[in-house]
Amino acid sequence: MEADKIVLAAGAFASTKILRRSGFSGALPGVRTVGKRFSGNMGTPVFGEFPTDQYGARGIQVGYAIEMPRERMVIETAFGPPATIGMEAAQWGSAFMGLLNNYNRIAVAVPVIGANAYGSINADWSASGYTISYKLDDDDWYRLTLGMKAAGKAMFAAGATRVGSSRFDARGATCADDLDAYFGAVGPLQYLKITTAHLQGGNVLHASPAQGVVDMEMRVHGIDRLWITDASIIPSPITVNLQMTVMALAHYAAPGIVASP
Numbered sequence: 001m002e003a004d005k006i007v008l009a010a011g012a013f014a015s016t017k018i019l020r021r022s023g024f025s026g027a028l029p030g031v032r033t034v035g036k037r038f039s040g041n042m043g044t045p046v047f048g049e050f051p052t053d054q055y056g057a058r059g060i061q062v063g064y065a066i067e068m069p070r071e072r073m074v075i076e077t078a079f080g081p082p083a084t085i086g087m088e089a090a091q092w093g094s095a096f097m098g099l100l101n102n103y104n105r106i107a108v109a110v111p112v113i114g115a116n117a118y119g120s121i122n123a124d125w126s127a128s129g130y131t132i133s134y135k136l137d138d139d140d141w142y143r144l145t146l147g148m149k150a151a152g153k154a155m156f157a158a159g160a161t162r163v164g165s166s167r168f169d170a171r172g173a174t175c176a177d178d179l180d181a182y183f184g185a186v187g188p189l190q191y192l193k194i195t196t197a198h199l200q201g202g203n204v205l206h207a208s209p210a211q212g213v214v215d216m217e218m219r220v221h222g223i224d225r226l227w228i229t230d231a232s233i234i235p236s237p238i239t240v241n242l243q244m245t246v247m248a249l250a251h252y253a254a255p256g257i258v259a260s261p
Contacts, residue, residue, distance in 0.1 A: 056080025111147025
């Protein structure tokens with residue numbers, strides 16, 4: 001028994017992998033569009049140590065958020081139990097253990113940017129058979145730095161005694177006047193942990209099969225009766241959580257899928 005219509009919605013990485021493993025890399029010979037224009041909303045945590053209990057482990061993720069539209073950035077509060085702090089904080093000896101032992105007095109804020117840079121999802125010899133090739137550009141680092149400074153200033157204004165980041169050397173700042181120097185020359189060599197839970201792109205939407213994988217109705221160029229309705233079709237990062245956008249895209253595509261012969 002064969003389906004007469006197929007909707008692919010496995011996410012930015014998995015949908016790309018499924019298409020590539022099926023032998024499809026694009027509608028035009030010699031032009032690979034599958035796995036291109038991958039990006040995301042990228043963030044890095046800022047930790048504030050306070051003299052009083054903050055009870056971060058009892059909170060919820062994104063309990064509060066500040067929007068910075070000009071910078072295409074939001075600063076979110078983060079859930080802060082020991083396991084989360086342990087994954088995000090600098091993994092470095094006594095400084096790391098001190099942070100964990102003091103976890104109940106830690107508040108966490110995460111500047112998140114809609115990145116400018118694009119990468120790709122490529123076939124290789126890794127365990128999964130596919131890897132992501134990606135790095136931030138200079139403007140991405142600049143905007144993340146602005147966000148980290150803003151988060152640090154807010155924490156000191158709220159009474160923090162020390163502000164730190166995920167940088168490998170585990171250094172921190174002890175007053176707002178130190179933040180410019182502490183966050184100076186931020187970049188890959190400081191080994192900050194940059195993460196995303198919002199993978200986007202890889203099978204982007206574009207009217208031209210030379211530029212995208214799906215057309216404006218989210219039908220895959222060059223393949224009959226196949227649609228993609230997940231975050232892999234988003235052509236550029238949207239900064240905020242993807243859930244409602246992906247649901248809206250699926251809602252938009254549904255009537256055309258149903259009506260298609």
